[in-house]
Amino acid sequence: MSTTAPTPRTAPPTPPAGTHRSGRLGRLGRYAATNTRTVFIAWAIVAVALGIFAPRVETALSGAGWQANGSESVQVRDLVKSEFAGLNSTGLMVVVHSKAQTASSPAFQRTVAQIAAKLKADGRVASVSLPQAGQTISRDGHTAIVMAGAKADANTMVRAADDLKAPLTALGTKDVQVALTGASGMWSDFNAANRSAMMRSEAFSWPVTLGILVLAFGSLVAAGLPLLLTILGLMASAGSLFLLTKVSPISIWAMNFALMFALALGIDYALFIVMRFRGALFGRHENRVDAVEETMDTAGKAVLFSGVTVLISLTAVMLVDSPAFRSMALGIMLSVVFILAATLTLLPAVLGKLGTKVDNVSLPWAHHGEHRSARFAAWGEYLWRRPWALGIATVAVLGALAVPVLTLSTGMPSIKVVPKHDTSRQGYELVQQAFGIGAPGALQVTAPAADAARVRTALLADPAIAQVTPPQPGASGKFVLLQAVPKVDPSSKALGQAIDRLRASLPAGAMVGGAPAENHDLETELHDKTPLVIGVVLGLGFLLLLIALQAPLIAAIGVLTNLLATGAAFGVAKLIFQEGHGASLLGFESQGFLDAWGPVFFFAMIFAISMDYTVFLLSSAKEHWDRTGDPKEAMVGGLAHSGRVIFAAGAVMVAVFLTFALSGPLPPKEMGIILGVAVLLDALLVRLMLVPILLRLTGTKAWYLPRWLDRILPDVKFGH
Structure with a gap:
């Protein structure tokens, strides 16, 4: 290997067929092309073994996980769950509203009683708190809130919201409206809306993708190869994700991103491999096994380096200590691993089997003799x-x-990301209208019982706090819980600043939590880790390119x-x-x-x-x-x-x-x-x-x- 520019030289003569001195990938390609039966059986086993679990993955994936592990807000959530009947940020909030009736009306009260009964009958609900005057009944009496404590973790409570929102909404009448809201209700609606949107987009993108691939390859058979890789990669990824849910919660978004990357990389890799194969097969008139070997020894090596670079980039996301982020990165990485494995083994086997048939059903103007x-x-x-x-x-x-980008502002999703017709958004807006703009995002503050008065005084003194409930004693008697209702919108920067102020000024032992605090802590985690993630991605990407290209500049x-x-x-x-x-x-x-x-x-x-x-x-x-x-x-x-x-x-x-x-x-x-x-x-x-x-x-x-x-x-x- 020279350290200066070598003098130009002509390419060495092509060795006779079968005598190429290939690297490992070239030899792997030759093996796949000459042992197609073995490769096909191996992939059929993988597809069946993992594919049987694929249809069950969607119901097994989690809907929550958007939190910063170990943060103060997560500690508050866990403490409230154990000490205060589960009435933490993951509990369910059911809003009852009527323009014609009030909370004292018989019809209104019947609806509240039916809601309470429905909630109590669910094994994931730890407790039910009925509407209380001055706290969860509006001043005009037309809106009331029923709270359900969480008996399970955040992901299970989102599933509870999935199951309960339709039956609860059905309890409403023409005079009384019922809407499930709160953090779990919002994530339920948010995930459902995203899932349906992704499915619509995928249904539209597949025929568009196939059309572009036919134009790119000039052949329907060749254009189908990326879709073969994508389908196999998705089946294996989905099955693997289902099995992983038995070990740890995996975000439902992991499957969405896995689909996109399986499609993206399946297309990229198949394009590069097939183009090179056709050039060797038709342009240099090699036999199909030699053409596969040359292709994998050249283009296959580039695909391997590309795949490893993708995995390195996504590994850096794991630095963000959030279950949702880590599981999404894991889902994409699984799809990359399976697509890469299929590209390096199954695709050369298929090309070796097809040979010149790779150009079957071709367009009349397709030129396949040279990949230059x-x-x-x-x-x-x-x-x-x-x-x-x-x-x-x-x-x-x-x-x-x-x-x-120099003036880019970021924040955690507000209620605006939920469609207007969903119950969580309707309930959210009803709470704001009846109790104030900050009411849907009340802060939950826990403190030692001895400091209850001092903590309440400090909360009331903050300019961003409108109202503070009296201290509620915990089950052990050691802690109290106070609900602090902000004067500002829960997604505003002002509330994030107030959370930081309160954490700095409250007595030692007091902690600030609740859904807005959880969002704030995750946003802080993202802000702090973004430079590190970018630096790691760039550094490792440079190192891999340096190894691949042998040239620092x-x-x-x-x-x-x-x-x-x-x-x-x-x-x-x-x-x-x-x-x-x-x-x-x-x-x-x-x-x-x-x-x-x-x-x-x-x-x-x-x-x-x-x-x-x-x-x-x-x-x-x-x-x-x-x-x-x-x-x-x-x-x-x-x-x-x-x-x-x-x-x-x-x-x-x-x-x-x-x-x-x-x-x-x-x-x-x-x-x-x-x-x-x-x-x-x-x-x-x-x-x-x-x-x-x-x-x-x-x-x-x-x-x-x-x-x-x-x-x-x-x-x-x-x-x-």
Whole structure:
């Protein structure tokens, strides 16, 4: 391995069939292509063994978990559950409202009694607290609240809300309205709305995806291969997630994200592998086994590095100490593992079996003889001639789009993420109208019994607190519970500031909890961990690219250019979701901020997908550099051999992600817009323009490897 630019040399002659000196992946590909029966049986066993559990996964996944483990608010939740009849943030809140009747009316009281009976009959309810004058009955008497204490954990209480909201709503009459609300009710409605939105989006995206794949591959048979990988990956992932729920709660969002990544990576990897296979099979007239071996020895190696990079990016999300985040990252990682395994074993077996039939049912204009694109080669030549003008223009566009991110504001989801017709939102708004704007987000403050008076005085002294209930003694007599009703909306920044003030000023031993405090603590955890997650993702991504490409400068270019597309995507998100531009067109109500999980979670997802394109482009460029030592051939040849794959994969991903922006509640819209814009900008402006331009401007320096580093790194080649 040389530390300076090698002199250009011609490619070595192709060895006779069957005598290739392949690496491990090439040999694995040859084995799969010559032992298709064994590979098919093995995958059939995996599909059946895990697939039988797949239909049960949705009912087993959890609906909660949005908390910061070990936080003060979680400690309060656990203490209230054990000491105060389960009346914590996960308990159920049932709102009873009538315009014509009051809480003293017989019909109103009958409805309340029926609600209490329904709640008491549920084994997940620890206690039922009937409406009390001055506390849970409004001044005009037209609205009352029935509280149900939680006997189970947060996830089980969301399931209780799933089961009870329809029967409870049915207890209402034409004069009396009943609505289940509270944190568990909100998560129940929120998850149901997201689930239905994801299903609608998926139903729309599959035919769109197939259509784009047919155009990209030029063959219906070849276009079906990514969908084969996706289906198998999903079956195995879903079954594995179900089994994992027996060990630990897994967020229902894990399955949603697993589906998206299975589709995304199945398409990316199949495109890269099949394009290379067709070039070897039809372009160089190799037999199908040799074509598979060459493909896996080159493109397969790039896919492996890409998959490992994706796993590393998602592993960094585990640094956020929240069950929902960790289980979502785990769900995506499972889908990546299965898609990667299928790509490296099942796909070469299928290609070995199909051979020339891979182009069956092809379009009349499909060209399959060479995976080098003449159009992208011409585009590379154009970029080589005019790097400065196009490079400056690209950076200017990305920079202008990224500027708004400097004033990006984040927050935990407000009630606006729940559809207006859902009972949790209706109940929430009824409580605000009857008891005040902050009433749905009352803080729960626990304290030693001896400090009850001092704690109540301190709470009443805070400018953000409107009302404090008398101290309620706990079961052991050691603690008291006070409910502090804010003057401000539960999702406002002012309440978060009040929580921090109270924690600093209350007597030692007093703790502040409740649903708003849990949101505040998770937001703080996300804010604190975001720089660490981003740093870890960038650092490990650079290290992996360094190993793969054997060149520090080009590895740094590959990683740092990801930040431009990411920053631009979040800049667009700030204009849309924080400032509300296009809200009526997209059909959502702006919260005035971006959901707090966006920066950390979407960054990891964007980086993971972008690294696919980075590895495909730069591994191809590295292959040409190793063969010729010519920086122009590395740039132009790399773009010619990977540009079509990147363009097609990017088109599919943009189409898939933008379907999520057209349906459902706000969070899927945020995800669809941010990921769709990021992939669009990354594929078109970064991978197909900026990175090739930087390869042109850095020339031989891009591939320079210091001697001391050469001695440390493993020798990785992408040529066959």
